[in-house]
Every structure is written in structure tokens, then in C-alpha cells.
Amino acid sequence: MSSSFVSTSATLAAADIVALESTHSAGVTARRPLTIVRGEAAYVWDEAGNRYIDCIAGHGALNVGHCHPAVVAAIEEQSRRLMICPTSLYNDRRAQLLSRLTKLAPEGMKRAFLCNSGTEAVEAAIKFARLSTGRPGIVAARMAFHGRTLGSLSATWKPQYRRPFEPLVPGFRHVRLNRLEELDEAVDETTAAVLLEVVQGEGGVVPAGREYLQGAQALCRERGALLILDEVQTGVGRTGSWWACQQMDVTPDLMPVAKSLAGGFPMGACLIGDRVGRLPAGSHGSTFGGNPLACAAALATLDVVEREDLPGRARRLGEMFHRRLAAIDSPLVREVRGLGLMVGVDLRIKATPVLKGLQERGVLALPAGPTVVRFLPPLVIEEPDLEEVVAALADVLASAET
Numbered sequence: 001m002s003s004s005f006v007s008t009s010a011t012l013a014a015a016d017i018v019a020l021e022s023t024h025s026a027g028v029t030a031r032r033p034l035t036i037v038r039g040e041a042a043y044v045w046d047e048a049g050n051r052y053i054d055c056i057a058g059h060g061a062l063n064v065g066h067c068h069p070a071v072v073a074a075i076e077e078q079s080r081r082l083m084i085c086p087t088s089l090y091n092d093r094r095a096q097l098l099s100r101l102t103k104l105a106p107e108g109m110k111r112a113f114l115c116n117s118g119t120e121a122v123e124a125a126i127k128f129a130r131l132s133t134g135r136p137g138i139v140a141a142r143m144a145f146h147g148r149t150l151g152s153l154s155a156t157w158k159p160q161y162r163r164p165f166e167p168l169v170p171g172f173r174h175v176r177l178n179r180l181e182e183l184d185e186a187v188d189e190t191t192a193a194v195l196l197e198v199v200q201g202e203g204g205v206v207p208a209g210r211e212y213l214q215g216a217q218a219l220c221r222e223r224g225a226l227l228i229l230d231e232v233q234t235g236v237g238r239t240g241s242w243w244a245c246q247q248m249d250v251t252p253d254l255m256p257v258a259k260s261l262a263g264g265f266p267m268g269a270c271l272i273g274d275r276v277g278r279l280p281a282g283s284h285g286s287t288f289g290g291n292p293l294a295c296a297a298a299l300a301t302l303d304v305v306e307r308e309d310l311p312g313r314a315r316r317l318g319e320m321f322h323r324r325l326a327a328i329d330s331p332l333v334r335e336v337r338g339l340g341l342m343v344g345v346d347l348r349i350k351a352t353p354v355l356k357g358l359q360e361r362g363v364l365a366l367p368a369g370p371t372v373v374r375f376l377p378p379l380v381i382e383e384p385d386l387e388e389v390v391a392a393l394a395d396v397l398a399s400a401e402t
């Protein structure tokens with residue numbers, strides 16, 4: 001029997017939306033019973049018209065906020081002119097974006113490979129590291145998240161994500177984060193790269209230490225390995241600087257970015273430093289990578305981030321948000337961690353019921369491991385909304401205590 005026909009222009013009832021998605025999606029994502037149909041800046045609305053402060057923000061893909069007018073206009077304009085242009089041909093928008101992105105990038109990163117997602121940017125980094133060094137080994141950190149395709153999954157730590165898909169790519173190993181002696185022991189003449197997040201996102205919002213990252217850079221340089229810093233979540237202003245590594249005074253050799261790069265439009269990039277050798281033609285590629293539509297969206301996004309000084313805003317609002325969260329007087333709060341507007345509240349109880357309580361109070365947040373509530377608000381969020389988030393969390397925790 002065929003499923004019921006649904007015209008794309010029809011407005012679906014809430015129950016139909018849930019039924020259709022539940023029946024026909026692959027089912028690989030746990031879902032909350034909430035249907036979102038519209039977004040603007042730091043807000044989203046459900047199908048019944050209820051408004052939420054969105055601290056999920058597409059898992060950190062909306063630093064400029066939902067439907068930023070400049071991004072919308074760029075997509076509209078470019079979609080009428082040219083959407084696809086293979087990388088075997090030159091294109092004006094792609095040239096502009098490559099020039100812009102590499103200017104904004106950390107020192108010495110003058111090349112970039114354009115793709116469509118975070119995991120693809122990480123895959124590119126892994127391949128380029130192997131290609132450039134002629135070595136197989138990748139050293140990553142425990143608790144790391146780098147994506148879910150087989151290469152990036154091999155660097156991801158979580159056993160539930162990995163185990164069903166083994167055997168994964170050979171040559172990967174994991175060491176404890178912030179233990180330089182373990183890295184010292186792991187990096188040798190077979191190591192292509194050390195792969196780290198500057199702040200672990202999915203792993204619980206855990207910043208890597210400054211000395212640790214600088215030590216990792218020194219070890220890589222000394223032993224002929226490359227340093228890959230995965231800035232898929234921390235990049236484009238999120239942590240209070242364009243790239244989180246800039247606050248640590250560390251320069252990676254390869255830097256995967258994605259999430260907020262094109263203002264909500266799917267795009268990834270792997271930035272390439274001068275310690276990476278020549279990458280031969282044909283060694284990597286992507287049909288949609290660097291398409292003019294994504295490039296136009298990214299150009300508009302980077303403009304907004306610069307013009308509205310979103311890194312500065314993330315730093316200022318992040319400090320205020322962090323301080324207010326830490327001042328919540330609850331025995332259930334173990335620790336408030338993070339950098340800029342990437343903030344985790346580690347609880348002495350499970351995060352899931354707290355996320356539900358927040359949602360009932362009009363705030364969407366996400367987990368980072370079993371006990372951490374993570375906030376990744378758009379960087380354009382207004383201060384009163386952050387105060388409302390803090391008040392909602394305080395209220396949820398107060399009712400959870402009793």
C-alpha cells in the first residue's frame with residue numbers, strides 16, 4: 001500500500017507531521033515531541049505558534065541567527081544566477097569566498113577545500129594529513145566527536161557510535177585530553193596528525209588547555225606530524241574569537257570548519273596551512289563542494305559576523321551568561337564550563353529531564369553527554385533572552401530539587 005500523498009504546498013497538521021516523520025525517516029535520531037516550523041534570529045516557533053529561545057540553533061549552525069536577512073538575500077540572488085559550478089571550472093563566488101575565508105583564517109592558512117558538512121571537512125583533513133606526510137597514524141582524544149562517516153567516526157570516541165560499524169579505519173588511537181605526557185608517548189614517526197577539538201562539544205563542553213594545545217603543536221612540529229584542530233563547532237565566532245585556536249595562540253596545519261560557516265546553509269571547509277605539502281589533482285573532490293549558492297551564503301555570513309562583531313559579542317555575552325549561570329544557587333550544579341557562547345552546565349542529575357523542563361519554559365537547549373546541558377545560542381541573541389534562559393534553568397533546577 002502506498003503512503004498517503006502529501007502536497008508540498010499543503011499545511012500539515014502537527015499529528016501528521018509526527019506520523020510521517022516517524023514512519024518514513026531512517027529513525028536513527030531520537031526525537032523530542034516538538035515540531036518547529038519557523039525561525040527568526042534567536043527564536044523558533046512551533047506549529048501551534050509557541051515561541052522558543054533557541055539555544056540549540058541547529059547544533060551551533062546558526063551563529064548569525066535564523067534566516068538572517070543578509071543571508072536570505074544572498075541565497076535569493078545567487079539562486080537566480082548560478083547554483084552549481086563544478087570545481088573543474090572557475091567561479092566568481094567561489095574565488096571570492098576562498099579569498100575571504102583564507103584572509104580570516106589563522107596565520108599561514110592560504111588554501112581551503114570546500115565541502116558540505118563537518119564530517120566531510122574532517123575526512124578531508126585526515127586524507128590531506130596522510131597524503132602530505134605519507135604516514136597513516138591519527139591520534140585523537142578520548143571523548144572527542146569528529147563526525148559519523150567512517151573516517152571521522154574512527155576519530156570519534158563514543159563506543160555507542162563506533163561499535164556497530166567496526167572494523168573502522170586502521171591507524172587511529174585515542175589518548176586522554178589535557179595529558180601532554182600521553183600525547184608525547186603516542187606521537188611517533190608513523191603519526192600523520194594529532195586531531196583535537198579546541199573545546200570538546202559533544203564530549204561535554206570541555207576546553208583543551210592552552211599549554212596542552214601549545215605542547216601538542218610543538219610535539220607535532222618536532223616529529224613531522226600535522227596538527228588538525230576541528231573547529232566545526234567552535235569556529236566562526238562562537239567562542240569569542242573568529243577561531244577558538246586564536247585564543248590559545250596555537251596555529252593548526254589543517255582546520256575543518258562547518259556548522260555556522262554559511263549562516264544555516266550546508267557548507268564545510270578544510271583550511272590548509274603551509275606545512276601541508278602540495279595536494280595532487282584528483283586526490284580528493286566533491287560534487288557539491290564549493291557550489292556558488294553555498295559560497296554566496298558563506299560570503300554573506302562572514303560579512304555579518306564581521307560587521308556585527310559577533311566574536312566580540314560572543315565574548316561579552318558569554319562572560320555575562322557564564323557568570324549568571326554560575327550564580328544559580330542549586331546543589332544540582334556541579335560546574336559551568338565553556339568559552340564564549342559555547343557553554344555547558346554539568347549537573348548532578350541527568351540532563352534529559354532538565355532539557356524537557358527548559359522546553360516547557362520556552363527554552364531549547366541540547367545535551368552534551370548524560371549530565372551536561374549545553375547552550376549554543378545564536379550570537380545575535382539579546383541579553384534579556386539570555387537572562388530568561390538563566391531564570392528558566394534556575395526554575396527547572398529548583399523544582400527538580402524537591
Ligand SMILES: *Cc1c(COP(=O)(O)O)cnc(C)c1O
Pocket residue numbers: 059117118119120122145146147148197201202230231232233258259
Ligand atoms: C558537528 C561536528 C562535526 C560533524 O559535523 P556534521 O556537519 O554533523 O557532519 C564534526 N566535528 C565537530 C567538533 C562537531 O561539533
